[in-house]
Amino acid sequence: MLKEANTKMIPLGLEQMLLRGSMQRNTAWVHAVVVYTGHETKLMKNSTKAPLKRSSIDKQTNTQILMLFMILLVLSVISAGFNELWLSRRAGTDWYISLHGAQNAKFGYNFLTFLILYNNLIPISLQVTAEIVRFFQAKFISMDSEMYHAATDTPAQARTSNLNEELGMVKYIFSDKTGTLTANVMEFHKCSIAEIMYNRPGPNESFEDTPLYQNLKRQHPSAAVIREFLTMLAICHTVIPERQDGKINYHAASPDERALVLGAAMYGYVFSARTPGAVAVDAGGTTLTYQVLNVIEFTSARKRMSLLVRTPTGEIKLYCKGADSVIYPRLAGGPEHAKYAEATLAHLEAFACDGLRTLVNGLTRITKRL
Structure with missing residues (x-):
């Protein structure tokens, strides 16, 4: 924690942590405290000695060469032994071939001689x-x-x-849902709003011709819910917008959040700016600024993210998005009494059967004064 002169303590948490390799954007200056350096970094703590990688052919070749070397030693010992036996029997009778010099040679000398003679047994050039x-x-x-x-x-x-x-010698394949074995590219495909299922525009279809956009512009009974849904997609996240050459590039911590922001922009709710205390959305040419009162980040324990904002009309709303297993138990009156809960759950099952990653959005209005 940092303490200002004669003032209060300022906590430093994970939100202020800049990990190795991270990039700071849209920030003119920062006060930084360097911690966990050198051998105390997470990378150094988790590093281990690189293992020696050998293929199965290398292992088989090394085993076979070792076996051939053992055979070479055995052959050399046997040959040197038989050489001693033959010389002891022939030295006295076959005097004409001058075996006295060979008989004086020691066993070790003969062993090395046969070792050199049989060395072609080892495939050195292999x-x-x-x-x-x-x-x-x-x-x-x-x-x-x-x-x-x-x-x-x-x-x-x-x-x-x-x-x-x-290469190609695959025995087992382990897969998960985090994009490890895929390109990890997320796209907004389908959504369920007020018991109505909508698909994203086709390749040759304009978003203005989609049922979602038509229901929004023609003041369908679910138009207010559609606005809240698109507003939530546009503001309930931690995405950072960056303008380059007149276009907005979104930098997100995960591809899921970026896909949701692009999905809202597809229907005219463009997330345009973020400040420490507010977010701005361009909705059909009108810029709406929402004051951010509090942000509760997504964690693996909560499985949801919550955003408390003050709307341009002065209302205070809590937007929440997360897994259906944590959102449904928190619905007002329970899932059996909440509006659109049963039909939305059926649509979620249909989305899951199509292989899509699903997310549930919730909204509540805060009536007590903050």
Whole structure:
């Protein structure tokens, strides 16, 4: 905690933490305290010694070479033994071939002699040949047009050629819902508002022709609920807008929040600005400024995010978004008495069957004076 001169204590929490590699935007200056440096950083604390990566062919080759070396030693010992036995029997009878010099040689000398004679049993050039083959395999991988990603101009890159043989040898696949095995690109597809299901505009369809936009402009009985829904998508988040060349780029902590903001902008509710105490939304040419009274961030324990704001008309509203398992138990009067709860739950099940990630939005008005 920091303490100003003769004033109050200022707490430092996770909201003020800038992790390694983070980028600060839309901020002219900051007071910073550097903590957890050097070997105390999370990266250094979690770092371990890099393991030695070897392919299955390397392991088999090393085992076979070790076996061949053991066979070489056994053959050399047997040959040296039989050499001693043969010399002891022939030295006295076969005097004409001058075996006296050979008989004086020791067993170790004979063992080394046979070890040199049989050394071709060890494939010394095998490792060199394998490394040359792997080198050219890595070059072929980097030149493979089917592994080239044109969107980012990134070819395949074999950082180490030791594991080329392991490509395609897949036994198990573990998947989850966080985009680890996918491109992790989130898009706004469908929504359920006031018991009516809406789809996003098609590739050749204007958003003005969509049922959601028509119900909003024609003052459908659910138009007020649609406005609240789009307003919530546009303000209940921690996205930072950045203007570049007349366009707004959104920087979000997760692709989910960015997709929701773009979904609201698709129907005319454009999140345009954020200040420490307010957010601005461009709704059909009208700029609406909402005063942010409090933000309760999303956590894995709460499974929801809450935003308390003062609307341009002076009302105080609490917007909340999160998983249906935490939103439904908190509905006023329970899920069986809350408005639109039963039909929305049926739509959520339909969305989940389509493989979509679902989110529930809730709203309440604060009548007590703050």
